[in-house]
Amino acid sequence: MTLTQDLREALGDENVLEEPVELHLFSKDASLMRGEPSVVVFPANANETAAVVRIAERHRVPIVARGAGTGLAAGASPTQGGIVVVTTRIKDIEIDVENRTAWVGAGVINLDLSVAAKPHGLYFAPDPSSQSACTIGGNVANNSGGPHCLSEGSTTSHVLGMEAVLTGGEVVVLGGAAPDPIGLDLKGALVGSEGTLGIVTRALVRLLPIEPDVRTLLMDFATVEDAARTVSDVIAAGVVPAALELMDQEMVRAVDNWLGAGLPIDAAAVLLAEVVGETEGVVAQSELISDIGRQNHATGVQVAADDDERALLWLGRKSAFGAIAQLAPDYYLHDAVVPRTRLVEVMTGIYGIAEKYGLTMCNVFHAGDGNLHPLIAFDSSDPEMNRLVHEAGDEIVALCLKAGGALSGEHGIGIEKRDLMRASFSELDLDAQARLKEVFDPAGVFNPTKVLPEGSRCFDFGGVRRELPDGVWV
Amino acid sequence: MTRNPPHIARLEVDQSLAADGAATLEPRSVDDVAAILKHASERGLKVQVVGGGTHSGYGRPVSPDLLMVMNGLTQVEVWNPDDLTVVVAAGAPIAEMEAKLNEANQTSVMPEHPGSGTVGGAISAGVSALRRGKLYPTRERVLEATLVTGDGRVVRSGGRVVKNVTGYDLHRLAVGAFGAMGVVVSVCLKLWPVPEGQMTVQVDDPDRASEVTRPLAVLETREGVSVFLAGTHSEVEAQTRRLGGTARPGHSWPVDPAGEFTWSLRVPPAEMANAIERMPDAWGFLAVHGVGEIRCSSDSFDPDFRSWAESVGGRLVVTSGEAEDFDPWGSPPPGVDLQAKLIAQFDPRRVINPGRLPGGL
Numbered sequence: 001m002t003l004t005q006d007l008r009e010a011l012g013d014e015n016v017l018e019e020p021v022e023l024h025l026f027s028k029d030a031s032l033m034r035g036e037p038s039v040v041v042f043p044a045n046a047n048e049t050a051a052v053v054r055i056a057e058r059h060r061v062p063i064v065a066r067g068a069g070t071g072l073a074a075g076a077s078p079t080q081g082g083i084v085v086v087t088t089r090i091k092d093i094e095i096d097v098e099n100r101t102a103w104v105g106a107g108v109i110n111l112d113l114s115v116a117a118k119p120h121g122l123y124f125a126p127d128p129s130s131q132s133a134c135t136i137g138g139n140v141a142n143n144s145g146g147p148h149c150l151s152e153g154s155t156t157s158h159v160l161g162m163e164a165v166l167t168g169g170e171v172v173v174l175g176g177a178a179p180d181p182i183g184l185d186l187k188g189a190l191v192g193s194e195g196t197l198g199i200v201t202r203a204l205v206r207l208l209p210i211e212p213d214v215r216t217l218l219m220d221f222a223t224v225e226d227a228a229r230t231v232s233d234v235i236a237a238g239v240v241p242a243a244l245e246l247m248d249q250e251m252v253r254a255v256d257n258w259l260g261a262g263l264p265i266d267a268a269a270v271l272l273a274e275v276v277g278e279t280e281g282v283v284a285q286s287e288l289i290s291d292i293g294r295q296n297h298a299t300g301v302q303v304a305a306d307d308d309e310r311a312l313l314w315l316g317r318k319s320a321f322g323a324i325a326q327l328a329p330d331y332y333l334h335d336a337v338v339p340r341t342r343l344v345e346v347m348t349g350i351y352g353i354a355e356k357y358g359l360t361m362c363n364v365f366h367a368g369d370g371n372l373h374p375l376i377a378f379d380s381s382d383p384e385m386n387r388l389v390h391e392a393g394d395e396i397v398a399l400c401l402k403a404g405g406a407l408s409g410e411h412g413i414g415i416e417k418r419d420l421m422r423a424s425f426s427e428l429d430l431d432a433q434a435r436l437k438e439v440f441d442p443a444g445v446f447n448p449t450k451v452l453p454e455g456s457r458c459f460d461f462g463g464v465r466r467e468l469p470d471g472v473w474v
Numbered sequence: 475m476t477r478n479p480p481h482i483a484r485l486e487v488d489q490s491l492a493a494d495g496a497a498t499l500e501p502r503s504v505d506d507v508a509a510i511l512k513h514a515s516e517r518g519l520k521v522q523v524v525g526g527g528t529h530s531g532y533g534r535p536v537s538p539d540l541l542m543v544m545n546g547l548t549q550v551e552v553w554n555p556d557d558l559t560v561v562v563a564a565g566a567p568i569a570e571m572e573a574k575l576n577e578a579n580q581t582s583v584m585p586e587h588p589g590s591g592t593v594g595g596a597i598s599a600g601v602s603a604l605r606r607g608k609l610y611p612t613r614e615r616v617l618e619a620t621l622v623t624g625d626g627r628v629v630r631s632g633g634r635v636v637k638n639v640t641g642y643d644l645h646r647l648a649v650g651a652f653g654a655m656g657v658v659v660s661v662c663l664k665l666w667p668v669p670e671g672q673m674t675v676q677v678d679d680p681d682r683a684s685e686v687t688r689p690l691a692v693l694e695t696r697e698g699v700s701v702f703l704a705g706t707h708s709e710v711e712a713q714t715r716r717l718g719g720t721a722r723p724g725h726s727w728p729v730d731p732a733g734e735f736t737w738s739l740r741v742p743p744a745e746m747a748n749a750i751e752r753m754p755d756a757w758g759f760l761a762v763h764g765v766g767e768i769r770c771s772s773d774s775f776d777p778d779f780r781s782w783a784e785s786v787g788g789r790l791v792v793t794s795g796e797a798e799d800f801d802p803w804g805s806p807p808p809g810v811d812l813q814a815k816l817i818a819q820f821d822p823r824r825v826i827n828p829g830r831l832p833g834g835l
């Protein structure tokens with residue numbers, strides 16, 4: 001039987017797409033890279049997903065898992081063709097109020113989970129700005145972050161267990177509501193693996209109690225450096241707010257033009273800070289943060305008066321990437337992280353690079369984590385522009401790495417950042433990662449060519465010899 | 475057959491840890507560790523890695539040919555207080571590192587009573603602080619790790635920043651792996667500020683703690699239930715008033731129950747009351763409410779209790795005491811085959827603490 005015949009038999013005709021127009025819809029994620037899938041399937045559960053995996057292994061074709069396709073690193077782009085496995089039919093939510101956990105289908109939209117948990121006074125901490133579209137499966141696969149991961153950590157800190165389909169179509173349930181599962185943390189390895197080790201069909205996630213009070217502050221500054229220094233100073237003062245986000249003027253203007261949120265468009269940068277907890281605590285912390293802002297020459301400090309104002313401020317922040325469409329048809333985005341003490345100098349350097357290349361750049365980022373998102377707006381149909389943008393991007397990454405930073409804070413490596421991995425890791429490091437990949441995916445079907453640069457596994461350690469230290473005699 | 479090289483003879487090692495005839499080696503550098511492990515792999519020698527020796531009761535005992543004592547690698551390499559991160563060698567005693575961090579009102583959120591325990595030991599055994607319910611377990615604190623594999627490769631994973639998804643998380647896999655992914659030689663840890671206000675409030679029932687949102691810890695022992703609060707002064711005062719009960723400033727962390735036999739009970743948080751009720755009066759316990767972890771002591775192993783724990787999706791893990799005719803870990807975890815294949819890539823001759831992991835790995 002052909003590949004599609006096998007898939008149709010396993011999933012039913014209605015869950016298998018192969019018309020070119022339909023396939024095209026699944027040919028890329030939110031990055032710039034496109035592929036051509038052979039077929040797109042919609043399994044309903046782990047068993048159907050397992051059948052798909054077995055079929056893929058039998059036909060030796062790649063499997064690319066896909067949630068909502070909002071990924072920014074081409075993780076869900078089927079660049080090698082093959083089967084795109086869309087999880088959107090796996091969307092059950094089972095909340096366990098007593099244990100403060102939920103079993104969540106991979107295809108559940110992030111925001112829908114928090115909406116479902118809210119009546120129980122609970123929420124799911126990871127809140128990517130794309131949360132009204134992206135899926136839990138995508139969050140788990142990318143170890144996604146979000147503005148509120150500053151104090152609570154990224155998705156990996158909130159995944160207690162999972163149901164996953166591994167090589168050979170084996171369905172496993174790893175972890176659980178009890179702490180510290182014994183043995184190697186296979187679940188932890190799957191989180192953040194971008195669909196290259198297996199397919200996550202359901203996740204057991206931690207839910208947190210909704211905090212009793214919240215204060216959201218907007219501070220504006222006459223220079224980006226002042227805003228960045230405020231971030232460093234807040235962290236240095238021993239305050240870890242729930243969120244601490246920075247937007248520069250280009251970005252504020254784009255957002256305000258789009259939403260009319262009444263943002264301070266004359267400021268060179270704005271900081272959005274949020275503190276949560278008991279009323280007495282949030283009052284004290286928001287005062288401390290405003291004081292630090294003022295010491296760094298904040299020109300205005302505004303506290304959201306009510307939930308509506310607060311929601312509007314966050315809408316402004318979370319709509320930022322969408323607002324970019326006004327500036328140019330495409331954007332190229334980096335996601336490097338730097339130590340928070342190096343924010344000021346790195347930001348200065350990044351603006352310098354954009355200026356050198358004559359590029360339109362905006363910044364909106366998770367400043368409290370040091371997670372930068374320098375975004376270059378451009379027209380990708382111009383090949384010369386493409387080249388410049390990528391060259392500038394590489395220079396930005398090099399600057400961040402030199403400051404002791406990391407390549408990606410939350411968007412993942414996919415293909416977009418894959419060839420920059422060599423700048424972050426030694427050959428031995430990459431070889432070790434490639435071994436992990438090989439153990440999980442001996443057939444090489446799970447999202448091939450993503451994450452690790454080509455040739456990662458070719459290192460032959462046998463050639464290196466280490467001698468025992470002097471004086472050691474065994 | 476074996477002899478300690480000169481610089482190792484000076485070492486003070488707890489001899490009870492040393493099996494007969496095992497040579498003790500004290501590496502002074504990452505290269506030393508790599509050379510020792512490579513040598514061990516070439517000769518098929520079993521290496522027991524010793525940190526502070528505080529978790530030596532976990533898993534099946536190793537009969538080692540070599541004891542590799544990590545107390546030559548103790549340096550705090552980079553501490554960046556303004557960035558809330560620290561890079562430290564794995565043999566560093568937790569107590570010493572914490573004392574230093576505390577000077578700047580920071581904490582690594584490692585176990586509160588580490589004894590002679592080392593950073594690498596806590597990570598390899600996967601043990602966490604009592605504050606883990608609010609500040610997350612040890613696994614979430616490890617931002618970067620340098621590992622030396624069984625065949626002597628030096629492998630780094632993660633990075634020195636608080637948020638990072640670059641590549642596969644080998645450093646997280648090393649947590650609780652007892653060296654099977656490689657001996658942890660150095661780590662970067664995410665630190666947390668120690669807030670100004672600290673209070674411990676005694677309450678009569680753990681459910682009282684629901685009066686406050688996400689306290690630092692709610693702990694129960696045979697002596698009663700205490701809620702540990704931390705935050706700004708005003709916040710902590712308000713929470714204390716709301717809780718009622720006897721309050722005293724500061725945090726005095728209870729110690730783990732001691733006894734012939736100690737074990738860690740791990741159950742879904744909602745099962746904790748049930749677990750405590752099932753324990754005979756003679757057993758000691760320290761329960762971390764909201765988390766599902768109960769540290770216990772008893773005079774012998776109770777197989778029925780383990781069966782119960784496993785029936786509710788939990789575990790009973792022996793942490794010290796003779797485990798002759800039963801498995802210290804209980805039923806093997808899912809994915810043992812996959813774990814074995816993974817270990818084969820990182821410790822191909824299985825020289826680092828062989829057999830200590832669940833499932834006989």
Ligand SMILES: Cc1cc2nc3c(=O)[nH]c(=O)nc-3n(C[C@H](O)[C@H](O)[C@H](O)COP(=O)(O)OP(=O)(O)OC[C@H]3O[C@@H](n4cnc5c(N)ncnc54)[C@H](O)[C@@H]3O)c2cc1C
Binds near residue numbers: 127195322
């Ligand atoms: C406007 C905008 C704002 C964003 N803001 C943020 C942000 O604040 N923080 C952040 O971290 N990210 C952000 N992102 C990136 C993106 O939304 C996240 O990475 C998200 O988690 C992806 O989810 P998805 O369902 O769209 O996954 P997809 O894009 O469909 O897939 C992402 C990756 O996960 C794999 N995958 C998907 N589902 C599974 C599964 N079930 N099992 C195994 N592998 C799977 C795919 O193969 C792919 O490699 C943003 C993106 C956009 C467009």
